[in-house]
Amino acid sequence: MPNQQVVGMIRGMSGSGDEEVAEAVGKAGKTPAEIDGERYDVIVIGTGSAGKPLAGELARAGLRVLAVERHRIGGECAYVACVPSKSMLLSARRHRSAGSAVPHLEAFARAVRVRDDTVHHREDTLAAHGMLEDGVELVRARATAGPGGVRLDDDSTTGTVHWNTALVLATGAAAVMPPVDGLERGAPGIWTSDVALSTAELPGRLAILGGGAIGCELSEVYASFGSRVTLLQSAPTLLDREQPWLGEAMATSLERLGVDVRTGTELKRVDGTTLTTDGETFAVDRLLVAVGKKPVLDGLEDLDLETGKKGEVLVDARMRVNGRTDVFAIGDLTAINPYTHGANHQARVVADELLGRGRDADHSGTPRVVYTDPAVFAVGDTEKTAADRGVRTATARSDATETTRSAVERTLDPDDDRPAGLELIADADTGVLIGAAAIGPEADAWAAELALAVRARVTVQALADQPHAFPSWAEAINAPAQELAARLR
Ligand SMILES: Cc1cc2nc3c(=O)[nH]c(=O)nc-3n(C[C@H](O)[C@H](O)[C@H](O)COP(=O)(O)OP(=O)(O)OC[C@H]3O[C@@H](n4cnc5c(N)ncnc54)[C@H](O)[C@@H]3O)c2cc1C
Numbered sequence: 272m273p274n275q276q277v278v279g280m281i282r283g284m285s286g287s288g289d290e291e292v293a294e295a296v297g298k299a300g301k302t303p304a305e306i307d308g309e310r311y312d313v314i315v316i317g318t319g320s321a322g323k324p325l326a327g328e329l330a331r332a333g334l335r336v337l338a339v340e341r342h343r344i345g346g347e348c349a350y351v352a353c354v355p356s357k358s359m360l361l362s363a364r365r366h367r368s369a370g371s372a373v374p375h376l377e378a379f380a381r382a383v384r385v386r387d388d389t390v391h392h393r394e395d396t397l398a399a400h401g402m403l404e405d406g407v408e409l410v411r412a413r414a415t416a417g418p419g420g421v422r423l424d425d426d427s428t429t430g431t432v433h434w435n436t437a438l439v440l441a442t443g444a445a446a447v448m449p450p451v452d453g454l455e456r457g458a459p460g461i462w463t464s465d466v467a468l469s470t471a472e473l474p475g476r477l478a479i480l481g482g483g484a485i486g487c488e489l490s491e492v493y494a495s496f497g498s499r500v501t502l503l504q505s506a507p508t509l510l511d512r513e514q515p516w517l518g519e520a521m522a523t524s525l526e527r528l529g530v531d532v533r534t535g536t537e538l539k540r541v542d543g544t545t546l547t548t549d550g551e552t553f554a555v556d557r558l559l560v561a562v563g564k565k566p567v568l569d570g571l572e573d574l575d576l577e578t579g580k581k582g583e584v585l586v587d588a589r590m591r592v593n594g595r596t597d598v599f600a601i602g603d604l605t606a607i608n609p610y611t612h613g614a615n616h617q618a619r620v621v622a623d624e625l626l627g628r629g630r631d632a633d634h635s636g637t638p639r640v641v642y643t644d645p646a647v648f649a650v651g652d653t654e655k656t657a658a659d660r661g662v663r664t665a666t667a668r669s670d671a672t673e674t675t676r677s678a679v680e681r682t683l684d685p686d687d688d689r690p691a692g693l694e695l696i697a698d699a700d701t702g703v704l705i706g707a708a709a710i711g712p713e714a715d716a717w718a719a720e721l722a723l724a725v726r727a728r729v730t731v732q733a734l735a736d737q738p739h740a741f742p743s744w745a746e747a748i749n750a751p752a753q754e755l756a757a758r759l760r
């Protein structure tokens with residue numbers, strides 16, 4: 272059967288198949304036994320987008336810092352998340368532009384090679400050396416934190432270390448497996464994004480469960496290389512925490528690539544790689560599960576952390592936990608803006624606190640981007656989150672395909688039917704911009720000013736008065752800003 276041939280050929284090329292992510296983790300740092308009984312100014316557990324920059328900044332400022340990592344130095348982003356997914360998206364785009372000139376298998380194999388070079392073959396020595404150069408002391412171990420110290424275990428030794436000033440928890444989040452009959456993590460044929468972004472296998476038929484950021488980005492990747500992708504989303508729209516029209520536009524965009532988008536669909540049962548939804552039973556080669564992530568709390572149980580509904584660690588405006596001044600949580604563990612730039616911001620807030628220039632975190636201007644083509648950009652409130660806060664909103668939308676930039680691009684490529692649009696959401700009582708949603712080519716770049724506008728509490732009057740370069744996609748901001756400025760005058 273052609274699908275099986277596809278799988279076999281690609282596996283043969285690089286040999287990674289569908290085993291769990293390679294454990295190629297470089298050697299650097301100390302053993303738990305070597306540092307048993309030591310005291311540090313700050314101990315950071317987890318070296319991802321949250322823990323790594325924080326540990327580095329504090330060590331460069333002269334503090335004695337220990338960073339503990341049980342897997343890859345650098346966390347998920349650089350190896351199995353942000354970076355490989357963007358590499359694959361860009362290769363997929365290039366492959367689509369080439370038309371049928373290059374066969375799918377050949378293009379996919381090349382994309383995998385480029386991806387793996389970009390992520391240093393998931394090997395973390397370079398990141399480890401960067402931390403050591405910053406002056407961070409590094410231990411590769413599983414941390415178990417308690418009120419009296421942090422116990423460290425690796426395969427052969429143990430030790431206990433203590434903090435003088437602060438313990439920072441930055442343990443991230445892990446993919447959720449929903450309670451579907453027959454669905455098990457690690458079962459043959461079941462992928463998480465870690466596997467989908469490490470494998471060299473191109474499945475003939477791929478089902479993706481979950482129409483969030485991962486579901487949309489990886490649908491685009493695999494469909495572009497010829498997989499028959501079925502995207503199963505339980506909510507009525509894709510990207511369901513955003514304005515509904517964004518998810519609808521995303522569905523249109525993915526359907527153009529041949530993705531079978533099924534919203535409002537429940538997966539009821541998995542039998543090997545045969546799936547039963549509320550409507551039908553069908554066979555696939557792989558099922559990628561991408562229905563969200565859950566904060567990683569193992570090793571932190573003895574701290575009795577206050578957690579929210581999704582298991583996220585609750586923090587105050589300085590990222591402190593349980594009302595303590597010496598224990599902090601940052602990054603995906605808090606579920607506040609679970610993005611690398613969100614984690615980086617939270618790390619800076621804690622660094623400032625510990626370096627004597629404390630200030631509150633401001634999460635309001637954190638962009639939410641989906642790097643498909645067209646890309647999705649959102650910031651601040653949606654109408655729903657504003658209503659939940661009791662804020663009255665006024666909204667206005669533009670069709671970005673009516674900009675001169677769009678006309679220029681579409682004359683060049685008459686087949687270009689990518690959706691493009693922008694919506695502004697204002698506080699109806701104050702005229703302040705509180706949210707924005709956009710989709711369009713490179714929307715992550717041309718809508719980025721709206722993130723600062725939301726954070727700086729810019730009024731729609733100021734936004735309407737702001738010139739946008741001609742002929743750029745950003746001109747899509749003009750009409751809705753002017754409409755809101757007139758309505759809220
Ligand atoms: C497929 C995918 C694509 C993404 N794309 C983007 C993107 O394009 N842009 C973006 O901004 N964000 C993106 N994200 C989100 C981004 O990857 C995360 O928000 C970010 O990496 C979180 O960083 P973190 O430090 O909180 O967690 P992590 O990077 O997960 O780091 C936590 C670390 O803690 C370690 N750890 C956990 N428990 C212990 C313990 N007990 N002892 C020792 N070590 C421990 C783990 O091994 C891990 O290395 C993507 C996510 C995925 C899954």
Ligand SMILES: NC(=O)c1ccc[n+]([C@@H]2O[C@H](COP(=O)([O-])OP(=O)(O)OC[C@H]3O[C@@H](n4cnc5c(N)ncnc54)[C@H](O)[C@@H]3O)[C@@H](O)[C@H]2O)c1
Nearest residue numbers: 449481482483484485486504505506561562563609640641
């Ligand atoms: N570009 C980016 O910044 C980027 C890219 C990929 C991932 N990420 C981050 O990685 C994390 C995980 O991404 P994700 O896409 O798994 O989570 P997500 O929370 O963004 O989306 C999950 C989606 O799955 C749907 N869903 C939930 N249960 C379901 C079920 N049983 N059946 C079908 N659908 C179901 C939800 O309605 C939701 O739309 C998120 O924090 C995300 O922001 C970010």
